[in-house]
Amino acid sequence: MAAPLPFGRLDGRRAFVSGGARGIGAAIVRSFAGARARVVIADLDLAAASELAGEVGALAAKLDVSDATAVQAVVAQHGPFDILVNNAGVDQHAFFTDTTAEDWTKLLAVNLLSVLACTHAALPAMQAVRFGRIINITSEAARLGSKGGSVYSAAKGGVIAFTKSIARENARYGITANAIAPGPIRTPMLEQAVAKGGDRILRAMTDATLLGRLGEPEEVASAALFLASDQAAYITGETLGVSGGMGLGG
Ligand SMILES: NC(=O)c1ccc[n+]([C@@H]2O[C@H](COP(=O)([O-])OP(=O)(O)OC[C@H]3O[C@@H](n4cnc5c(N)ncnc54)[C@H](O)[C@@H]3O)[C@@H](O)[C@H]2O)c1
Incomplete structure (x- = not known):
């Protein structure tokens, strides 16, 4: 076995980040x-992906992760990858009885089927080199449920179950698969929810955490960096909450 990279380093590792x-x-x-990883940012928004790629020395690819054929093509073009981060997602705020079958299809396609598609495309190369790190961004909504987010929660729950199964099937290849469950994190997705639901929603979200505040995207990234690192080699099939203690009461 090669010597582990130092803590916090991913020198030369090739990483694919969806919705990056x-x-x-x-x-x-x-x-x-x-x-020091070599990163490919795969996102619907090519302009924003390219701007970030230019800033940090990454590559940008336009991709709709809910299109499995396109996923296969982008991974074939830019891969192989050592690290796969399935992060792209969309939410919806509506009571279940107000949702439609089209809503379910879209939410499941972007939040769950995309994880299957990207994993299916990236895994064979990881198996061939007997190394890989798969990190799936789920949500505390999967573990706690979400009033007004039933379909999103169902998709994210599927991500947790899928992560465990991939961990089981791929341990023998030296591949780990873990999920991260963020709580309320200050991002455009959350800002849009607050713009719609107002301060009441914001208060409800922060009150649901033990720490009484929103999380920052960098706090989720720290967990992802750890799970991608050589220091996390003995961790697989887990779901790590990055949620200020959400669900523990408070
Ligand atoms: N922000 C939160 O509070 C929070 C909480 C729990 C889980 N999450 C999860 O974290 C992940 C990131 O969320 P965020 O808050 O950064 O969202 P965001 O909306 O701020 O960013 C999402 C990114 O994904 C891209 N994207 C959306 N659909 C795509 C598609 N079909 N194909 C490719 N790219 C696509 C968008 O263009 C955007 O760049 C999501 O999976 C989300 O469900 C977020």
């Missing part, structure tokens, strides 16, 4: 690039 143009994904891109 802004928010949590962008913080992960910055942190991985700072750790």
Whole structure:
């Protein structure tokens, strides 16, 4: 076995970050690039992805992760990858009875089927070199449920179950698969929810944490960097909450 890289370093490792143009994904891109990984940012928003890529020395690719054929092509073009971060996601705020079958299809496609598609595309190369780190961004909504986010929660719950199964199937290849469950994190996604729901939503979100505040994207990126690192080699199948103690009461 090669000597582990020093703590906080990913020298030369090739990383694919979906939805890396802004928010949590962008913080992960910055942190991985700072750790000297070679990062590909795959995002619907090519302009924002390219701007960030130019800033940190990464590559940008336009990709809709809910299109499995496009995912396969982008991974074939830019891969192989040592690290896969399935981060792209979309939410929706509506009571279940107000949602439609089209909503379910879209939410499941972007939040769950995309994780399957990216993993399916990236895994064979990881298996061939007997190394890989898969990090799936789920949500505390998956573990706690979410009033007004039932379909999103269902998709994110699927991500946790999928992560555990991939961990089981791939341990023998030296591949780990873990999930990160963020609580309320200050990103454009959350800002849009607050713009719609107002200060009441913001207060409810911060009150649900033990620490009584929003998290920052960099705090999720720190967890992703750790799980991608050689120091996390003995951790697999886990879901790490980065949520200020959400769900513990408070
Ligand atoms: N912000 C939070 O409070 C929070 C909490 C729990 C979980 N999460 C999860 O963290 C992840 C990142 O969330 P965020 O808050 O940074 O969101 P965001 O909306 O701020 O950023 C999401 C990024 O994903 C990209 N994206 C969206 N759909 C895509 C698609 N189909 N193909 C490719 N790229 C796509 C967007 O262009 C954007 O760059 C998501 O999976 C989200 O569900 C966020």
